[in-house]
Amino acid sequence: MSGRIYNFSAGPAVLPESVLKEVQQDLMNWKGCGMSVMEMSHRGKEYDSIIKNAEATLVRLLNVPDTHKVLFLQGGATLQFAMSIMNLMTDEDECDYIVAGNWGLKAYEEAVKIGKKANLVCSSEADGFTYIPEPKLTNAKFLHYTSNNTIFGTCYNELPEFKNKIVICDMSSDFLSRPVDVSKFGLIYAGAQKNAGPAGVTIVIVKKDLCGLPHTSKLPTIMKYSTHIKKDSMHNTPPAFAIYVCGLVFNWVEKEIGGLDKMYTFVKKKAKMIYDAIDNSDGFYKSPVTNVSQRSMMNIPFVLSSKELDAKFIEEAAKKGMKSLKGYRSVGGIRASVYNSHPVEGVKALVDFMAEFKKNNS
Ligand SMILES: *Cc1c(COP(=O)(O)O)cnc(C)c1O
Numbered sequence: 001m002s003g004r005i006y007n008f009s010a011g012p013a014v015l016p017e018s019v020l021k022e023v024q025q026d027l028m029n030w031k032g033c034g035m036s037v038m039e040m041s042h043r044g045k046e047y048d049s050i051i052k053n054a055e056a057t058l059v060r061l062l063n064v065p066d067t068h069k070v071l072f073l074q075g076g077a078t079l080q081f082a083m084s085i086m087n088l089m090t091d092e093d094e095c096d097y098i099v100a101g102n103w104g105l106k107a108y109e110e111a112v113k114i115g116k117k118a119n120l121v122c123s124s125e126a127d128g129f130t131y132i133p134e135p136k137l138t139n140a141k142f143l144h145y146t147s148n149n150t151i152f153g154t155c156y157n158e159l160p161e162f163k164n165k166i167v168i169c170d171m172s173s174d175f176l177s178r179p180v181d182v183s184k185f186g187l188i189y190a191g192a193q194k195n196a197g198p199a200g201v202t203i204v205i206v207k208k209d210l211c212g213l214p215h216t217s218k219l220p221t222i223m224k225y226s227t228h229i230k231k232d233s234m235h236n237t238p239p240a241f242a243i244y245v246c247g248l249v250f251n252w253v254e255k256e257i258g259g260l261d262k263m264y265t266f267v268k269k270k271a272k273m274i275y276d277a278i279d280n281s282d283g284f285y286k287s288p289v290t291n292v293s294q295r296s297m298m299n300i301p302f303v304l305s306s307k308e309l310d311a312k313f314i315e316e317a318a319k320k321g322m323k324s325l326k327g328y329r330s331v332g333g334i335r336a337s338v339y340n341s342h343p344v345e346g347v348k349a350l351v352d353f354m355a356e357f358k359k360n361n362s
Pocket of ligand 1: 076079148173
C-alpha cells in the first residue's frame with residue numbers, strides 16, 4: 001500500500017495489512033450496525049459477538065484445553081509480573097525465576113518487592129544477557145520464565161519442560177509464532193502489541209483451578225483472575241477496540257496463514273534470511289547472541305564494526321523505508337524485529353540493503 005514503510009519496531013509493531021483494511025472498511029459502520037466498534041456498548045449483542053469470537057478463535061488456534069481460560073485484561077504484561085503471583089502463590093509458596101533479559105529481571109524484582117518468596121535460579125545479566133543460562137532449580141512449586149527475550153534477541157527454540165512445577169511464562173514477544181502445549185502451563189501472558197494486536201490489551205491464559213484460592217479473597221476485586229473468569233473478561237469495560245483488532249489478527253493467523261504450524265514455518269523462513277545475511281557477511285555484521293541455538297525468531301540484534309557505522313546503517317535504511325531498526329537504548333546497534341505479521345518483502349528489502357551497505361562500506 002502506498003506510503004507504508006517496512007516497520008521493524010519492537011512494539012507496538014506492524015499489523016497485517018488485510019487486518020488494517022478490514023478495520024478501515026468497518027470503522028464508521030461495523031457490519032451495518034450503524035456505529036463503529038469504538039462507539040458501541042460492551043454489553044450489547046454486537047460487541048458480545050466480537051469478544052466471544054476473538055476468544056473462540058484463540059482457543060482453536062492454541063488448542064486451549066477446558067482446564068484453562070483465556071482472558072483479555074489491561075495493565076500490560078507489566079501488571080502480570082505482580083498479578084500472576086498474587087493470585088497463584090500463597091505466602092508460603094516459592095517461585096524460581098529464570099532471568100535472561102530485562103523483562104524477566106523486572107518480573108523477578110516485582111516478586112521480591114511484593115514480598116513473595118522468589119529465587120533467582122540463574123541470570124545472564126553479568127554477560128550482557130547474550131544467552132539464556134541453565135537454571136539450578138530449587139524445589140519451589142512455581143517457575144517463571146520469558147520465552148523470547150525481546151531486547152537481547154534470545155529465545156527457547158524448544159520450549160523447556162519443567163516437571164513438577166507450575167510454570168508461568170511471559171510470551172509477550174513470541175505469542176502465536178508457534179504451536180504451544182497450553183496444558184503444560186499454569187499461566188501464559190502476553191501484551192498484545194508485539195504479535196497479536198494493538199496496545200491496550202493483555203492476553204492471559206490461566207489454569208482455572210489455580211484461581212480463586214482462599215488467600216485471594218483479600219485482593220482487590222479487579223486484581224483477581226477469578227473475577228475475570230466469572231465475567232468472561234467483562235467485569236468492567238474491556239479495552240473493546242483493541243480486543244476487536246486482536247480478533248481480526250487471530251482470524252488472519254487461522255485463515256490467511258493457516259494456523260500455528262504454518263506460522264512457525266513462515267517465521268523461521270524470515271528469520272533465517274536475516275541470520276544468513278549476518279553469518280555470510282565475513283564478520284561485517286555480528287550477532288551478539290553467543291549461543292546460536294538460542295537465536296530469536298522475532299527480534300534479531302546485530303552490530304557493525306563501530307557505533308558510527310551502526311548509525312549510518314540505521315539512517316540509510318530509514319531513507320529506504322525501513323524504520324525502527326535502532327537497538328534498545330541500553331544495548332545499541334541494530335535490532336530488526338520481525339514479528340508474525342512482518343511481510344517477507346520487508347525482510348527481503350532488509351537483506352538486500354545489508355548486502356549493498358556492506359559493499360559500499362567495507
Ligand atoms: C514488551 C514486553 C513486556 C512489557 O509489556 P507491557 O505490555 O508494555 O507491559 C514484558 N515482557 C516482554 C517479554 C516484552 O517483550
